[in-house]
Amino acid sequence: MVEATNFIEQIINEEIESGKVDENKIQTRFPPEPNGYLHIGHAKSLCLNFGVKEKYNGKCNLFLDDTNPSKEKEEYEEAIKKDIEWLGFSYDKVVHASDFYEQIYSYAEKEIEMGNAFVCDMTPEEISANRGTLTEPGKESPYRNRSVEENLKLFHEMREGKFPDGSKCLRAKIDMASPNINMRDPVIYRILRETHYRTGDKWCVYPMYDFAHPICDYLQGVTHSLCTLEFEDHRPLYDWVGITLGFNPKPRQIEFARLNVTNLVMSKRYLKRLVEEGKVDGWDDPRMPTLTGLRNRGIPSEALKDFCARIGIAKANSEVQISYLEACVREYLNANAERAMAVLKPLKVTITNYPDGKSEQVDFEINPNEEIKRTRKINFSKHIYIDAEDFSLAPPPKYFRLKKDGYVRLKSAYIIHCDDVVFDKDGNVQELLCSYVEDSRSGNDTSGIKVKGTIQWVNEADGKDIEIRKYGYLLKDAEYEGQDFSERMNENSVSVFNGKVEPYVFTNDIDTPYQLMRTGYFKRLVVKGKEILSEIVSLKDNFNK
């Protein structure tokens, strides 16, 4: 018996124990509609469904719920597959609702034969008008009592294309007085002349989600059909289909709360607007909550999965702080990212007492967390750059960095002393004239000087100019209640720096993440043909508190 980590696994365990389900046949499915890009919310569902598969040694298909040809595209299906691959999940099969169209149609005929469904001639408006309200029952359709023969004939003619779109539909005959509106003779088949991305123009009738889904689950052998909370009201209909059609074993639908994350827009509509209005560079913009965006951002899939595991699965509506995701990303990257040095705002430093033309190599630790420390060489010479933020003319108390007449250590190299400041004609700091302490070299410092601060630097001779980008959130940190999306848009979610970076970062694969020391985690990214350094997540900063 596996140890349950959430209420769904608890249910599965109980069912196995009671013999309700075969422990060797646990099966789930990841069921996106191929009508858009997957986002971080889907990652939660992916982790849940594939988590159950892996835990119970069961199966999990990628089920593309393509019952509405007007919204679905091949392009989305391919993007979905790529995202799943990125997360490292392997599905047993790729199946589509459309693979089962013929069988679903037969099941509809069966419902008609059993007197459980009828062809209704009312228009969508009429059906809506007769559905009743939340507090009042609906009215039965005048076509509700057609004979089985007539229903069958009409349903066949619907398929044959004898009726225009919307003129007729197939409805389940359940209960127009049900307090659950989904049970008031729901439409289960509609006439729709739309080219389907997989079946083309073969069909002009398409099953509705509520009818197709339980059938597809059953046909695949799904034992547990996991979906989000808004489908709770649909479960009676899901069960109705299974029971009337005599499914055995009948799949069980279980609902869980969808993921909400602060400062993130998840709605497809708004995401689309961001793309269309040019607020972002596309669906894969590093600021987007889409999986393609997160991947482009450099969020490690391991960290995303860790996040999903840590937030858990429950039924309470909740909103997770984005800082939780960031913590997971930092934790992973801290252990796995190589360190490198770059400066966002280069400030020239000349080491006046260092010999002209001399260059030496210092040892730089690749990742201080490694058990077996690895180092690489970095050139050091008379001319270097430090970050302008690491020098202050008017330092606050407890300032650890460089100040006039102060000392600071250059990471992996020497301690320097700021002797003089060169200003430009506008009075801005242009250059620092420093002297280095010759016997303070990293590794064999015999100078006896204790410095509080250590800062990163880039050697002028081999530093590369590069645009460095840091990101803010797409949504401002506001009370989401009552606030319109457009009012919450953060118009300044990109900060651009003309920085310098050591050449080492170009020697690895483009997706390699680095911790730019004291700056954050970054990776290279090609934006409009130009290579930049793009922020993955910042480093935690306790100093500003």
Added chain:
RNA sequence: AGGGGUGUCGCCAAGCGGUAAGGCACGGGAUUUUGAUUCCCGCAUUCGUAGGUUCAAAUCCUGCCACCCCUGCCA
């Protein structure tokens, strides 16, 4: 009396009648050639609320309150 759900620390979330896990965040301290990391220590006498049952209740019962979802031929 529409129906279906949910309410445990700032944010997630365990708990399933025996006297409030854990993570993130936060506060304090130690170590640190990243003000990072790591390491200690602290962080709900209380579980939406009011009653009841019980030797014992976050867990059982009853009432109330709050929030979410449902009137697509969308999923």
